[in-house]
Amino acid sequence: MRQSSLVVVANRLPIDDSVAPDGACEWRRSPGGLVSALHPLLRQTPATWVGWAGGTGPAPVLPDVDGVHMQTVPLSADDLRDHYEGFANATLWPLYHDAVEQPEYHRRWWEAYQRVNQRFAEATAEVADPGAVVWVQDYHLQLVPGLLRELRPDLRIGFFLHVPFPPPELFMQLPRRAELLRGMLGADLIGFQRAQAAHNFAQLASKVLGLPATDRRIGVQDRVVRIGAYPVSIDTAEMAALAGRPDVTARARRLRHDLGDPERVILSLDRMDYTKGIEQRLKAYSELLASGDVKVRDTVLVQVAMPSRERVGQYQILRERIEREVGRINGEFGRVGEPAIHYLTQPFDRAELAALYRVADVMAVTPLRDGMNLVAKEYVAARVDDTGALLLSEFAGAAAELDQAYLVNPHDLEGLKQGILSALRAGPDDVGDRMRAMRDHLHRHDIRAWARSYLSALDDTGSLLTRLSSTG
Numbered sequence: 080m081r082q083s084s085l086v087v088v089a090n091r092l093p094i095d096d097s098v099a100p101d102g103a104c105e106w107r108r109s110p111g112g113l114v115s116a117l118h119p120l121l122r123q124t125p126a127t128w129v130g131w132a133g134g135t136g137p138a139p140v141l142p143d144v145d146g147v148h149m150q151t152v153p154l155s156a157d158d159l160r161d162h163y164e165g166f167a168n169a170t171l172w173p174l175y176h177d178a179v180e181q182p183e184y185h186r187r188w189w190e191a192y193q194r195v196n197q198r199f200a201e202a203t204a205e206v207a208d209p210g211a212v213v214w215v216q217d218y219h220l221q222l223v224p225g226l227l228r229e230l231r232p233d234l235r236i237g238f239f240l241h242v243p244f245p246p247p248e249l250f251m252q253l254p255r256r257a258e259l260l261r262g263m264l265g266a267d268l269i270g271f272q273r274a275q276a277a278h279n280f281a282q283l284a285s286k287v288l289g290l291p292a293t294d295r296r297i298g299v300q301d302r303v304v305r306i307g308a309y310p311v312s313i314d315t316a317e318m319a320a321l322a323g324r325p326d327v328t329a330r331a332r333r334l335r336h337d338l339g340d341p342e343r344v345i346l347s348l349d350r351m352d353y354t355k356g357i358e359q360r361l362k363a364y365s366e367l368l369a370s371g372d373v374k375v376r377d378t379v380l381v382q383v384a385m386p387s388r389e390r391v392g393q394y395q396i397l398r399e400r401i402e403r404e405v406g407r408i409n410g411e412f413g414r415v416g417e418p419a420i421h422y423l424t425q426p427f428d429r430a431e432l433a434a435l436y437r438v439a440d441v442m443a444v445t446p447l448r449d450g451m452n453l454v455a456k457e458y459v460a461a462r463v464d465d466t467g468a469l470l471l472s473e474f475a476g477a478a479a480e481l482d483q484a485y486l487v488n489p490h491d492l493e494g495l496k497q498g499i500l501s502a503l504r505a506g507p508d509d510v511g512d513r514m515r516a517m518r519d520h521l522h523r524h525d526i527r528a529w530a531r532s533y534l535s536a537l538d539d540t541g542s543l544l545t546r547l548s549s550t551g
């Protein structure tokens with residue numbers, strides 16, 4: 080088994096299978112996200128990514144992708160149902176997002192969660208060099224740091240939670256709360272998106288496990304576990320370059336024309352998820368159409384909703400409700416050739432996405448709760464001419480940094496309607512000032528800065544960091 084000095088462990092591998100022109104199946108690095116942040120570093124050091132390739136049954140053996148070894152972890156049909164769809168996405172996901180849908184608790188799901196986390200820990204233990212740095216990602220794998228430390232106490236273990244970490248009142252519901260906290264505390268450094276999450280975690284470590292805890296450090300037997308906020312970001316320069324490309328600019332013009340050359344285009348782009356506040360946004364928009372504050376003749380809404388976790392009941396119900404509401408609104412307010420809402424559920428490539436960002440005068444990102452929301456950041460990065468109004472929920476992690484956005488509380492329907500109108504009617508000077516400040520922030524706080532600050536805190540021997548800075 081090949082050994083690596085840096086191992087990233089995440090539920091999903093950072094690759095997509097695509098069909099080559101000759102019909103062969105190829106694996107390619109997926110665009111965006113964590114993988115682009117870590118790629119320069121991963122390429123420079125013997126590195127492995129441990130993750131699930133999608134699907135069920137035996138794990139496919141994959142070739143290295145851009146020099147990074149792919150170590151696949153198999154999931155059976157039962158694991159998929161009880162770990163991924165069950166404990167991860169029907170227990171932890173709703174619980175961590177303010178319980179906006181009821182979390183479900185089943186003992187069988189917990190057993191699957193333990194079993195799959197154990198498998199990930201074992202796969203990681205096999206590929207890590209002595210003293211290697213291991214970075215475990217997200218809520219699917221919260222037991223891995225603890226399990227891995229038992230197997231390999233020599234490793235430097237980091238854990239990063241991409242989703243919110245809830246306040247004690249909510250977390251206390253979780254039947255196996257102590258085990259879950261202990262699992263995370265197997266790490267040397269636990270990273271969160273926001274300082275509030277680190278605070279919640281420290282309170283729980285003290286309350287549930289009786290450990291000495293501050294918002295920065297927790298004492299666990301003879302170790303100190305550090306905690307802190309490391310807000311994740313995007314590859315700002317890459318999105319800006321893409322959005323500024325002449326073909327993307329031309330495509331944006333064409334899209335605007337195809338939308339009927341309206342005065343204002345509003346874009347929303349979400350994974351189809353009940354945390355994203357899509358229904359609340361549609362309701363607000365429909366009331367604005369009904370009152371005549373917004374007119375189909377001069378304003379269009381483009382709602383992209385990518386289907387997600389489609390076998391989970393709550394997601395199926397959500398999709399039906401959204402599609403019924405979009406149909407109702409278009410039936411009531413649209414005209415022949417002029418729908419009120421352009422509703423799309425198809426995947427887009429990065430260039431088409433950038434063109435959509437370029438065409439949107441207003442980007443409405445109004446989740447009820449969101450760890451960060453990288454779509455909001457991508458929109459800002461794509462507005463290379465400093466135009467465009469970002470309407471952003473106070474409950475998205477991004478709001479802590481992008482506070483020049485038009486901020487709204489998506490639970491407050493009247494406030495949401497006012498927010499949409501303010502963003503639609505904002506003058507160019509106000510819009511420009513806000514956008515410039517936000518773009519500037521994102522150029523300084525991009526995904527490489529994020530990875531560098533987290534890894535330098537984790538790896539106090541400094542060897543990985545030296546490699547990272549030499550790769551920019």
Ligand code: G6P
Pocket residue numbers: 091217241242387388
């Ligand atoms: C969130 C999670 C990620 C997850 C993504 C897509 O952003 O934090 O870990 O990969 O949603 O969800 P999926 O269930 O398709 O992996």
